Amino acid sequence: MNVQQIKVALGERSYDIQLGAGILGTVGTLCRDLGLTGTAAVVSNTTVAPLYYETVRASMEAAGYHVLLVSLPDGEAYKNSATLNQIYDALVDASLDRGSFILALGGGVIGDMAGFAAASYLRGIPFVQLPTTLLSQVDSSVGGKTGINHPRGKNLIGAFYQPKAVLIDVMTLDTLPEREFRAGLGEIVKYGAVLDGDFFRFLEENVDLLLARDKEALIQAVARSCSIKAKVVAVDEREGGVRAVLNYGHTLGHAVETLTEYTTYLHGEAVAIGMVQAAKISQQLGYCNQADRDRIEALIAALGLPAELPAFPSEKYVEALSHDKKVRDKGLLFICNRGIGAYKMERVTDLKALLEICA
Numbered sequence: 001m002n003v004q005q006i007k008v009a010l011g012e013r014s015y016d017i018q019l020g021a022g023i024l025g026t027v028g029t030l031c032r033d034l035g036l037t038g039t040a041a042v043v044s045n046t047t048v049a050p051l052y053y054e055t056v057r058a059s060m061e062a063a064g065y066h067v068l069l070v071s072l073p074d075g076e077a078y079k080n081s082a083t084l085n086q087i088y089d090a091l092v093d094a095s096l097d098r099g100s101f102i103l104a105l106g107g108g109v110i111g112d113m114a115g116f117a118a119a120s121y122l123r124g125i126p127f128v129q130l131p132t133t134l135l136s137q138v139d140s141s142v143g144g145k146t147g148i149n150h151p152r153g154k155n156l157i158g159a160f161y162q163p164k165a166v167l168i169d170v171m172t173l174d175t176l177p178e179r180e181f182r183a184g185l186g187e188i189v190k191y192g193a194v195l196d197g198d199f200f201r202f203l204e205e206n207v208d209l210l211l212a213r214d215k216e217a218l219i220q221a222v223a224r225s226c227s228i229k230a231k232v233v234a235v236d237e238r239e240g241g242v243r244a245v246l247n248y249g250h251t252l253g254h255a256v257e258t259l260t261e262y263t264t265y266l267h268g269e270a271v272a273i274g275m276v277q278a279a280k281i282s283q284q285l286g287y288c289n290q291a292d293r294d295r296i297e298a299l300i301a302a303l304g305l306p307a308e309l310p311a312f313p314s315e316k317y318v319e320a321l322s323h324d325k326k327v328r329d330k331g332l333l334f335i336c337n338r339g340i341g342a343y344k345m346e347r348v349t350d351l352k353a354l355l356e357i358c359a
Helices: 024-033 049-062 081-093 108-123 134-140 170-175 178-195 197-205 207-211 215-235 242-247 250-259 267-284 290-302 314-322 351-358
Strands: 004-008 015-020 040-045 067-072 101-106 127-131 145-150 153-160 165-169 331-337 343-348
Touching: 004 215, 015 215, 024 049, 024 101, 024 127, 024 165, 040 049, 040 081, 040 108, 049 067, 049 101, 049 170, 067 081, 081 108, 081 145, 101 108, 108 127, 108 134, 108 145, 108 153, 127 134, 134 170, 134 178, 134 215, 153 250, 165 170, 165 215, 170 215, 178 197, 178 207, 178 215, 178 242, 178 267, 178 290, 178 331, 197 207, 197 215, 197 290, 207 215, 215 242, 242 250, 242 331, 242 343, 250 267, 250 314, 250 331, 267 290, 267 331, 267 351, 314 351, 331 351
Parallel strands: 015 165, 040 067, 040 101, 101 127, 127 165
Antiparallel strands: 004 015, 145 153, 331 343
């Protein structure tokens, strides 16, 4: 089995990302190698658990672990305090102690909530990420961001808490609905757009293979995305500086999600809209030219993702942006693409003027 390994270098909190096809059944061995003990609480949802829980359970029990399933409702709308309490309730009911740990089996919502539960239950127990969606494999499972949404903004409540490992099995992408798969590809675009021009070119040249879910192309795309993110996280674990570049497309994307109450767009779709608008803003500010903007728009279109901001009054967007966690000192740190493969961080105080560029 060809397994790629990528290190997230964070000193004592360093961990490995293991990536391959058909490796979900090795999670028990992985946990033993990590020295994890006690009961393993598998936090999943009603969509993913029927597909992959038995594989995980069998692997864990073969390695000698007692396994508990915590199955949650599926969807971004459930990424809230009420659902988080369901996790706590299950852990308390099962009398899990600090010698136990959590396995996050699912997409970004599960990973974020299970990670936050791990960070806060008994003031912290270990957890391992088992991301099953493309978006979570290339983004949310790596870097230690955990949390839940608040009615007034996305991910406003959370903690930085690193996993013990990330195990990525691209075979789980075979069962991913087409819309969610494409949304995950949208998240991948940001890495090339602002951090790696060669990777952006790879995506342009391999759209058909990626959309066909070719395993070799997917492993390359996921591995390069994870490698890029791992390097950024190693430099700036808590988003005090350069890590903010990973928010390219997310500022307006989060506003879109907030205004549509997380019901109209998948996260990757909202980010795609945000990236197209960010390219437009970047051109207006002189950081990229028309050709750069056209390439970003063309790649987003080729992936079948949305590009236009939904029709809400600018005042609504200003309100949503004002609650974004990236607002500091009465200004918004907005990530622009500088050409293709580089970036510029722009401090914006006139949010209405910013939105006028997108009109």
